[in-house]
Amino acid sequence: MTPPMTPLARFSALVEQRLGLHFEKGQWRELEPLLTERSARSGVEGYLALLDTPGAQAEWKTLAERLTVNETYFLRHPAQLEALVSQVLPSFSRQTPHLRVLCAGCSTGEEPYSVALMSRERGLVDPARLRVLGIDVNPRVLLHARRACYSPWSLRSVPEPSRERWFQRSKEGFTLKEHLREQVTFEERNLLQDAPSFWAPGSFHAILCRNVIIYFPPEVSRKIIARMARALVPGGYLFLGPSETMRGLSDEFELLRSGDAFYYRLKTPGAAAVPAPIGMPVTPSQVTLPSLSAPPPPPVPVDGLEEVLMALEAERYEEAWTRLNALPEGSRPQGELLRAVLHLNAGRFAEAERAGRQLLSVGSTEASAHFLLGVCLEQSGDDAGARSRYAAAARVDPTFALGHLRQGTLARRAGDVAEARVALRMAVSLLPHEKPLMLTLFGGGFGRHGLMQLGLRELQACMEVR
Secondary structure, three states: OOOOOOHHHHHHHHHHHHHOOOOOHHHHHHOHHHHHHHOOOOOHHHHHHHHOOHHHHHHHHHHHHHHOOOOOOOOOOHHHHHHHHHHHHHHHOOOOOOEEEEEEOOOOOHHHHHHHHHHHHHOOOOHHHEEEEEEEOOHHHHHHHHHOEEOHHHHOOOOHHHHHHHEEEEOOEEEEOHHHHOOEEEEEOOOOOOOOOOOOOOOEEEEEEOOOHHHOOHHHHHHHHHHHHHHEEEEEEEEEOOOOOOOOOOOOEEEEEEOOEEEEEEOOOOOOOOOOOOOOOOOHHHOOOOOOOOOOOOOOOOOHHHHHHHHHHOOOHHHHHHHHHOOOHHHOOHHHHHHHHHHHHOOOHHHHHHHHHHHHHOOOOHHHHHHHHHHHHHHOOOHHHHHHHHHHHHHHOOOOHHHHHHHHHHHHHOOOHHHHHHHHHHHHHHHHHOOHHHHHHHOOOOOHHHHHHHHHHHHHHHHOOO
C-alpha cells in the first residue's frame, strides 16, 4: 500500500500543478517556511484544501509573487538581443506591416524594454511597426514594469549615452521615457494555461522565453514550447536562455547561431532553409557588450569545426562524425578534442582516453584533455585517478568551473570534506561564467542552471558534515 503524501509533498504537487514550478524532494525544505506562514490561520489541512478550490485565485497570486525568481537587468544576454533586432526582425519587415515580439516571464520589464530600446538604437525597424508584449505570472513585478522606474543596478549594462537618451533621472533612479514605454505592454498570464485565443497561430514573429523553462519539469516545458511553436508565424523565432536547450522538448525548431548567440527558428515544411550567420564560440576575454550606437557586426563565415560542434550540441552524433572526418588535417587540435568527446559520448572510453593522452603529449587544450581523462578514469571506477585529473584541469585553467565541480564531488565522496568545500565553492562561483563551449563538451547534457543546482546540493552536503 502506498503511504499517504505528507502535507509538504501535497503542497509541492499543487505548486507544480498550478504554477509549473518543480521542486525536487531535497528542495522541499525551501517550501516549508512558506507553507507554515500561509497556513497559520486555517491550519495546514484547511489551507491545502483551500488551494485546491476555484476560490484560491488571490492566494495563488501571492504564492507566485513569493516563489518566482525576478532578478534581471537591461541588455541581459546582449548577443541574443543583437541577433533579434539586427537580423530577425528586419527579415520580417518587408512581409508585414506590424512586428510582434513576446517576452515570456518578463519579470519587472527590463527585457521587453531592452528590445524596444535596442531596436530604436539600431534603426533597422520602424518603431511604429514594432509592438512588444511582456507576460508574467507575478502581478507585483508587472506593477513595477508598468511604472518603468529602475535602479542604477538594473541599468548597469546600459552605456551612459543611452541612459541619457532613453531615461530620465528621478529620486528613485531612472524612469524610461514615455515614447519608449508606449511600445511595450504587459499582461498577467500563466504559461501553464492553454488560452487558445492568446496562443493563436501566427500571433508573434519572435518569442523570448529566456531563463524560464529551467524551472519547469520536462513534461511542462514540452507543453509550453508546443504552445509557443503554434503561436509563431511560419519561420518565426524562439530565444531560450544560454543555459537552456531544446533537447528532448521539441523537434519543431532548428538551431541557429549568429556570433555568440544561439536561438531557434520554427521549421517550415517544404520550405528551403535560409542559413543564419554562424561563428565559432568566443572566449570571455573577447566578449564585450555591444555599443548600442555601433552598426551590427558582419556575419562570420561558416567554419567546418563549428558545424561539427552544432551537430554535437544537437546530439546528432552520426552527422558530427561525418563532418569531422571530412575536415582537413589543419583542423587539429580542436578537431581531435571534438573526436575525443564524440568517443566519450558513444561510450568508447579506451579510444577517448587515447585521444586525451595524445592531446596532452602535444601540449594542446590541456585543461580539456585532463578533464576528458578524468571522465574516462571515473567511468572505469578509478575515482582517485579521476579526482587527480580534475584537479590538474583546474590547476591548468583556474577558471574551469567543471574541473572544480567534479574534483569537489569526488573529494566529498571520498570523505575529504575540506578539499571538497574549497573546490565546490570555486565551482559555484565560476559556473555563471563558464564558457558555453565547455558546457557543450563536458556538461553531460546539463545546462548551466542544472550544474549550478548540482554544485549547490554537493556543497550543502559538505556543510552538513562537521
